[in-house]
Amino acid sequence: MLRIEKLNFSYGDLKVLWDVDLEVKEGEIVTVVGANGAGKSTTLKNISRLVKPDSGALTFDGQDLSRLPSHRVVELGVVQVPEGRRIFPxxxxxxxxxxxxxxxxxxxxxxxxxxxxxxxxxxxxxxxxxxxxxxxxxxxxxxxxxxxxxxxPKLLLLDEPSLGLSPLLVKNIFDIITGINRQGVTILLVEQNVYQSLRIAHRAYVMETGRVVLTGGGQELLDNEHVKKAFLGM
Incomplete structure (x- = not known):
């Protein structure tokens, strides 16, 4: 459904993403985890065309996203829920x-x-x-x-949905995300809550300083020694 190949992006002279490869298949929950500043949210902004990549390919259902304005991306079915909620108060x-x-x-x-x-x-x-x-x-x-x-949405992009929530509400939000996926919505989830997001993911990517350093199934990465040490304090 979604394919990202060799994505590079900079904010001015500061390079943020380095040759990021990522794909999402129809029906999946795919999670991108990593510390604050790893490049997770910037990756979503590139998909939504809120920013313009330096180089690389972004395709959704075979269509090139790189030349489309953000509203056309939404019309194709790629919908982002931004970090910090940003409702109309x-x-x-x-x-x-x-x-x-x-x-x-x-x-x-x-x-x-x-x-x-x-x-x-x-x-x-x-x-x-x-x-x-x-x-x-x-x-x-x-x-x-x-x-x-x-x-x-055909593909729902969720940017840090658990940010600032109590532990009980965090679990509730992740249960809701799973329920939405079961109703047929494909999900790309960006999260700092590594345990909860990997727990529900079909596949996952670990980002560090703008690069994808690990990929695999959700449970596979929960069992990974690097992930345990770097993100779970184990």
Whole structure:
């Protein structure tokens, strides 16, 4: 579904990504883990065309993403839920959800998708008239994910969905991600929470200082001695 080959990217004179190779197959949860500053979020920004790579190939369902504006990438079905939630705080829950189906081709499915996300997140249905900015961090993260689902994603890009959440809410968010995947949405997940993200991943990549240093199945990398030592304190 998604293929990245020899991706290089710099912020000005600072090189951030070095020859990154990555692929996501339909139906998978693929996780990219690593410390803060490893290049994980920058990789997602390149896929979404929020930034322009120095070199390399990015293809989705056989289509070249490198020349497309970001809104066209969304129309193809690649939808990013950004780090830090970035909901519209002065809008209600329902208004935030409607903004998720603003892109051409998704409006016809708006009512059906509202029912879908309310089934996934009953708390949002209870609070559909509440302003997003008055909700808790966990509720805002649910809203951010739900807003992304309103755009009919074929591939959902999740950037640090557990950031700033309590341990109980973290487990809940990862269970929800697994449930979304079981309903047919392919997921590329970027996370600093190495244990939880590898636990649910079909395949995973470990990034360090802008390079992919390890790849394998989720459980395989949980059992890897380097991963245990570097990220799990074992």
């Amino acid at each position: 002065e809008m209600t829950v329902m208004e935030n959800l409607r903004m998720g189906s603003y892109v051409k081709g998704t409006r016809k499915d708006r009512e059906r998708n509202v029912e879908w996300v309310f089934d996934l997140f009953p708390r949002l249905q209870e609070r559909q008239k509440q302003l997003g900015g008055t909700m808790s961090g966990g509720e805002q993260q649910m809203l951010a994910i739900a807003r992304g689902l309103m755009a009919n």
